[in-house]
Amino acid sequence: MSDQDGARAASDHGAGDAAADGVEGSPRHRAAGGRAARIAARTAARGEHQAYVTRVLKPVEVLDEEGLATIEANADRILQEVGIEFRGDPFALETLRNAGATVNGERVRFPGGMCRSIIQASAPRTFIQHARNPERSVVIGDPYTVFAPNYGSPFVRDLDRGRRYGTIEDFRNFVKLAYLSPNLHHSGGTVCEPVDVPVNKRHLDMVYSHIRYSDKPFMGSVTHPDRARDTVELAKIAFSDRGPDFLDGNTVCLSLINANSPLVWDATMLGAARVYAESNQATLITPFILAGAMAPVTTAGVCAQTLAEALAGMAYVQLVRPGAPVVLGSFASSISMQSGAPTFGTPEPALVLYVMAALARRLGVPFRSGGNLSASKVADAQAAYESANTFQPTILAGVNFVLHAAGWLEGGLAIGYEKFILDADQCGMASVFMRGVDMSPNGQAVDAIIENGPGIHFLANSHTLANFETAFYRSDVADNNSFEQWQESGSLDAAQRANAIWKRMLRDYEAPPIDPAIDEALLDYIARRKASFPDSDV
Numbered sequence: 001m002s003d004q005d006g007a008r009a010a011s012d013h014g015a016g017d018a019a020a021d022g023v024e025g026s027p028r029h030r031a032a033g034g035r036a037a038r039i040a041a042r043t044a045a046r047g048e049h050q051a052y053v054t055r056v057l058k059p060v061e062v063l064d065e066e067g068l069a070t071i072e073a074n075a076d077r078i079l080q081e082v083g084i085e086f087r088g089d090p091f092a093l094e095t096l097r098n099a100g101a102t103v104n105g106e107r108v109r110f111p112g113g114m115c116r117s118i119i120q121a122s123a124p125r126t127f128i129q130h131a132r133n134p135e136r137s138v139v140i141g142d143p144y145t146v147f148a149p150n151y152g153s154p155f156v157r158d159l160d161r162g163r164r165y166g167t168i169e170d171f172r173n174f175v176k177l178a179y180l181s182p183n184l185h186h187s188g189g190t191v192c193e194p195v196d197v198p199v200n201k202r203h204l205d206m207v208y209s210h211i212r213y214s215d216k217p218f219m220g221s222v223t224h225p226d227r228a229r230d231t232v233e234l235a236k237i238a239f240s241d242r243g244p245d246f247l248d249g250n251t252v253c254l255s256l257i258n259a260n261s262p263l264v265w266d267a268t269m270l271g272a273a274r275v276y277a278e279s280n281q282a283t284l285i286t287p288f289i290l291a292g293a294m295a296p297v298t299t300a301g302v303c304a305q306t307l308a309e310a311l312a313g314m315a316y317v318q319l320v321r322p323g324a325p326v327v328l329g330s331f332a333s334s335i336s337m338q339s340g341a342p343t344f345g346t347p348e349p350a351l352v353l354y355v356m357a358a359l360a361r362r363l364g365v366p367f368r369s370g371g372n373l374s375a376s377k378v379a380d381a382q383a384a385y386e387s388a389n390t391f392q393p394t395i396l397a398g399v400n401f402v403l404h405a406a407g408w409l410e411g412g413l414a415i416g417y418e419k420f421i422l423d424a425d426q427c428g429m430a431s432v433f434m435r436g437v438d439m440s441p442n443g444q445a446v447d448a449i450i451e452n453g454p455g456i457h458f459l460a461n462s463h464t465l466a467n468f469e470t471a472f473y474r475s476d477v478a479d480n481n482s483f484e485q486w487q488e489s490g491s492l493d494a495a496q497r498a499n500a501i502w503k504r505m506l507r508d509y510e511a512p513p514i515d516p517a518i519d520e521a522l523l524d525y526i527a528r529r530k531a532s533f534p535d536s537d538v
Contacts, residue, residue, distance in 0.1 A: 052138045053145040056436030059398030062354040074304035083109035084312040088267030115311035122322035133215035141366040147427045148186035150407035150415040154193040158417040166192035179214035183428035189219030198535035203227040204526045211238045215512040220255040225271030259287040259309040261294040277320040285313040286329025299351045329368040330356040342411045344373040345386030350393040357397035370394025371404030372423040379419040379495045421498035425477045
């Protein structure tokens with residue numbers, strides 16, 4: 001099973017080798033002027049260290065109290081009458097039995113309200129995920145939103161080299177790009193699969209890359225309980241400068257735990273969830289559902305099943321360690337009823353997202369869903385409108401943690417360098433939108449209107465001059481010049497402009513500082529672990 005919660009696929013050389021040639025240890029090359037310099041100046045003006053978004057806009061809801069209560073009752077009925085299978089994990093079965101569930105073989109049935117009461121007794125409404133750089137720590141829960149990049153793709157794509165298997169160099173590139181992107185608040189997890197590293201050892205390189213090449217919060221490995229333990233041990237080393245027991249009272253790692261829908265939690269996910277919960281680290285408890293294949297075709301049916309699976313998973317985590325942070329996750333998509341292929345940007349999954357966000361608020365836990373999702377193979381018009389149709393509900397529903405916010409292509413099978421840049425720009429626009437209407441005296445601007453008077457433009461108004469640098473969001477990617485200016489600049493489309501941006505970012509990258517003793521300890525741990533067992537592709 002992969003760390004991916006996109007379409008599963010069995011998954012050359014890496015992306016960015018030429019573009020990022022000499023990146024590590026190289027001096028920063030700043031453009032002396034022109035568009036690149038203007039972009040850099042605007043980025044600095046917008047505030048490069050916005051750790052997360054504090055939403056002002058109220059979330060949109062599509063169901064009333066009666067509708068939400070009906071779905072909650074349906075989820076309880078599923079838990080009571082059908083139950084959830086907890087496969088291959090005797091500890092989980094015994095834990096749930098001791099808590100009052102009925103266990104028959106691997107099937108677990110829950111008395112009405114049992115899961116909800118366990119979760120509400122101890123799961124936090126919000127929690128801090130600490131970053132290596134304290135200024136980049138994030139708050140997960142209401143009224144906050146955190147954007148994280150793509151997760152789990154075996155393939156990568158860029159305009160220069162096309163589609164190919166991801167490598168550890170690609171992985172490092174995307175970690176660096178996320179670090180450099182002011183509108184991505186989180187480093188993510190398996191931003192792509194580095195298939196040039198053995199499956200049973202690549203988690204060590206991935207976690208190290210997040211720690212070394214970024215100082216934003218990161219996600220851990222979940223493909224085996226031992227790999228989750230390695231993540232925790234590496235995190236302990238990374239945060240050792242804050243005391244030997246820092247992790248016991250603080251969350252520094254967030255990890256994706258996917259249900260094996262319909263109505264199954266498997267031993268791999270349960271084992272990883274247990275490791276993280278025992279160490280007080282956070283988990284995204286996320287049913288992955290393709291409606292029509294892994295759940296009913298209806299929105300209400302998908303929501304009831306999603307809630308039932310998530311309630312069972314979150315209750316188990318709280319039984320392992322009361323108070324361990326959990327996030328209710330929902331990844332729901334439709335499928336083509338003609339071919340069976342996943343589809344994205346359609347209205348039905350958007351409705352699921354809105355409903356699940358409201359259900360999470362009623363339960364009292366943070367919510368994860370949405371992103372910039374598309375089935376398109378390249379960063380084209382289909383990618384744009386499908387991503388917009390997923391991202392807008394994400395923003396309006398009030399999602400707290402947004403995985404797949406940048407880079408997703410091909411139903412999750414690929415991450416695109418150009419798509420990453422285009423999506424990150426949209427995250428910036430969404431951040432401004434979510435902060436709502438400025439009703440300060442400056443925002444109301446009545447004095448400016450009085451000062452200006454009728455029939456006079458506002459370009460020379462003192463209020464305009466005082467606010468022109470930050471008045472409107474300015475895209476790093478969009479071209480708003482005249483046709484002649486655009487033509488003189490090479491007649492580049494958005495993907496071509498994004499191509500130049502990610503190359504420049506990697507060329508100019510400088511690693512965040514790290515204590516040399518901590519870095520040495522991380523590398524020593526990784527070397528010892530890799531030497532302790534043979535390579536394997538499972």
